[in-house]
Amino acid sequence: MEYVSVLKPGLLTTIQDLGRPMYRTLGVSASGAMDPLSFRLANILVGNEEGEAALEVTLIGPYLQFHNDGVIAITGGNLSPKLNGQAVTMWKALRVKQGDELRFGNCVDGCRAYIAFAGGIDTPEIMGSQSTFIRGNYGGKDGRALKAGDRLPLGISFYGVDDLTGRRIRPADVPDFTTDRPVQFIVGPHEQEFTDESFASFLNKPYTVSNESDRMGYRLQGPILEHVNSPDIISDFITVGTIQVPGSGQPIIHMADCGTSGGYTKIGVITTIDLPYVAQRKPGDNLTFQPVAMKVAQLQLRKQERFIAELRLVNKSMTKLRVI
Amino acid sequence: MTTNTASRTPLYLPMGDQAIIIQFEHVISLETNKRVQTIAYLIESSQIVGVTQLIPAFNNLTVCYDPVVIGFDELVETLKKFEGDDLEQIQINSKTLHIPVVFGGDYGPDLEEIADHAKLSIEEVVSLIQSKRYFVYMIGFIAGYPYCGDIDPRLSLPRRANPRGKVEKGTIQIVNNLTGIFTMTAPSGWHIVGWTPMEIFNPKSDPPSLLQAGDYIQYIPISEEEAQRWNQDSQREWDQKWNM
Structure with a gap:
């Protein structure tokens, strides 16, 4: 398939990859997929490198039409994807034919879905990445969300359609975004700047994701956290998953499009493997937080990376390369 | 800013499961920041396996790493080896970028307030701002x-009590002991003193930023007419004169 056309754009559909983290030293937002796990798995399913550009779909999905035969995979939150009116299985490589239409319906769980195309999306790189950064007006499709009439040029897949179709992530390995288990975070660096009572309520009481939440950050509403001295620090680095608490006492979780520096105390940072579970929460959803030991978090991360490495090996071992 | 006379030994603080902060004393000072940048230089030179990126700030350095390759405790032990080095003694190469600035008028609406506060004339304020090189902390x-x-x-x-919702790219602003150049139109609570037609950040250039931490900048005044008709040729001439 050479291109896909956008019939309806959906609420916020952007081209993303794994972002530009190496440019954070120059004050550049990392951007990239909000839920990197679902994003990477979508690419692996269609035989791509895991960082190939794909679409990130938010809450209300787009209507897309395919102009050639090919393979796609849809992962992430369940936004009721349908191909030519028929519900399709997520977390599975799907064959699409010329003229097919992909539409999304109700948001069943999570809030962000990923659509990967065998061969990837072929748009220019800005600072080493195809990720859209709307505030900076660069990356992706002309630095903006998709709109009706856009054509997305696709790259060339090294695999044949038949080799990819039907591959799936085992149900036990599919993340469960309906879970209401607490999200894990590493305490610090400024936990001592909070009163004992405040720190305790942060651990024990739920917070609600407010309407002022987007790809840049989630503003939370819940128990007010009191500082021992001041909410201000000398500005320093912030990263994805950082839970910053300004003078209002209401935490903000920094997400993919966050800036690279901030001047407020940080009570903790969401673990890498739980970040997708935050990214899949939408305004109105609740979040509770649970501290986790560094060793445990890093062990979990190694386990996840081993799992992904095994899936990558499956791709590498596929012998039937398409003759091009 | 108060000077913290506590121990000069840095602290190693977790910043999630993929970064460690090397925290120096809580002060914005050239001396502290040079230690940050020097330790960054030493760590970079030693190419520790698993360290992916170093991000300097005013008084700390964030060391990003891949926990699949190296764990937190092991990395802290490795980083502690750099503590003993005499961080002030090492000279790091840096450049000075000269930036054309039109001061005052519509381009510097807060100059009058700053002049009133300092009990100086606007000309004296501009003269103070342009009289020295500034160090790029971060x-x-x-x-x-x-x-x-x-x-x-x-x-x-x-900071201004009421931040402005929209400040133009190129705006030169000051707050506390700091100055900066707006690289993108955005909200700001700093005080606006001038504007530069020079583009110091362009996402399509490689590298995108003309500056990095450790460099110096100096503002050179230009007229409003020069600023308005600034183009690629003027920038080329400017760079040949000032930034070669």
């Missing part, structure tokens, strides 16, 4: 924003 915010200092203490004002 690059941050959202698009290569340089945090530079130190400006003359007489010009030091806290």
Whole structure:
């Protein structure tokens, strides 16, 4: 398939990859997929490198039409994807034919879905990445969300359609975004700047994701956290998953499009493997937080990376390369 | 800013499961920041396996790493080896970028307030701002924003009570002991003193930012007419004259 056309754009559909983290030293937002796990798995399913550009779909999905035969995979939150009116299985490589239409319906769980195309999306790189950064007006499709009439040029897949179709992530390995288990975070660096009572309520009481939440950050509403001295620090680095608490006492979780520096105390940072579970929460959803030991978090991360490495090996071992 | 006379030994703080902060004393000073940048230079030179990126700030260094390759405790032990080095003694190469600036008028609406506060004339304020080189402490915010200092203490004002919702790219602003150049139109609570037609950050260039932490900047005044008709040719001539 050479291109896909956008019939309806959906609420916020952007081209993303794994972002530009190496440019954070120059004050550049990392951007990239909000839920990197679902994003990477979508690419692996269609035989791509895991960082190939794909679409990130938010809450209300787009209507897309395919102009050639090919393979796609849809992962992430369940936004009721349908191909030519028929519900399709997520977390599975799907064959699409010329003229097919992909539409999304109700948001069943999570809030962000990923659509990967065998061969990837072929748009220019800005600072080493195809990720859209709307505030900076660069990356992706002309630095903006998709709109009706856009054509997305696709790259060339090294695999044949038949080799990819039907591959799936085992149900036990599919993340469960309906879970209401607490999200894990590493305490610090400024936990001592909070009163004992405040720190305790942060651990024990739920917070609600407010309407002022987007790809840049989630503003939370819940128990007010009191500082021992001041909410201000000398500005320093912030990263994805950082839970910053300004003078209002209401935490903000920094997400993919966050800036690279901030001047407020940080009570903790969401673990890498739980970040997708935050990214899949939408305004109105609740979040509770649970501290986790560094060793445990890093062990979990190694386990996840081993799992992904095994899936990558499956791709590498596929012998039937398409003759091009 | 108060000077913290506590131990000069840095602290190693977790910043999630993929970064460690090497925290120096809580002060914005050239001396502290040079230690940050020197330790960054030493760590970079030693190429520790698993360390992916070093991000300097005013008084700390964030060391990003891949926990699949190296764990937190092991990395802290490795990083501690750099503590003993005499961090002030090492000279790091840096450049000075000269930036054309039109001061005052519509381009610097806050100059009058700063002059009133400092009990100086607007001309004296401009003269103080342009009279020295400023050190680039860190690059941050959202698009290569340089945090530079130190400006003359007489010009030091806290953030505006009412931040402006939209400040133009190229705006030169000051707050406390710092100055910076807006690289992207965005909200700001700093005080606006001038504007530069020079583009110091362009996402399509490689590298995108003309500045990095450890460099210096100096503002050179130009006229309003020069600023308005600034183009690629004027920039080329400017760079040949000032930035070669």
